[in-house]
Amino acid sequence: MRVLFRRLLMLVLLSAAPSVALHAQDGITKKQAEKNLARKAKEERKAKARKVKDDRKRHLDIQDKATRKRIKRNTKRADRHGSGRHRDGWLRRTLGR
Numbered sequence: 001m002r003v004l005f006r007r008l009l010m011l012v013l014l015s016a017a018p019s020v021a022l023h024a025q026d027g028i029t030k031k032q033a034e035k036n037l038a039r040k041a042k043e044e045r046k047a048k049a050r051k052v053k054d055d056r057k058r059h060l061d062i063q064d065k066a067t068r069k070r071i072k073r074n075t076k077r078a079d080r081h082g083s084g085r086h087r088d089g090w091l092r093r094t095l096g097r
Helices: 002-023 030-062 065-081 090-095
Strands: none
């Protein structure tokens, strides 16, 4: 009787153990959590870049045509020669604006 009881008890315990182990895997894995964080950070960066682009466009729309032309001209010059103070060309310095 004792042997039968022990075997039944052992059988019940062993059959219950795998179901407990399977429930431990229900949460998300560390790798999946890192993927989710990376995706969220990427979306935030894209949203921030989109907002900056929209803000710049709105700022330019507010300006009048002459101001937009001046900004465009100075931006091109800055792209060619880098940021900082710029010296006008020889002809422009000689003849004035």
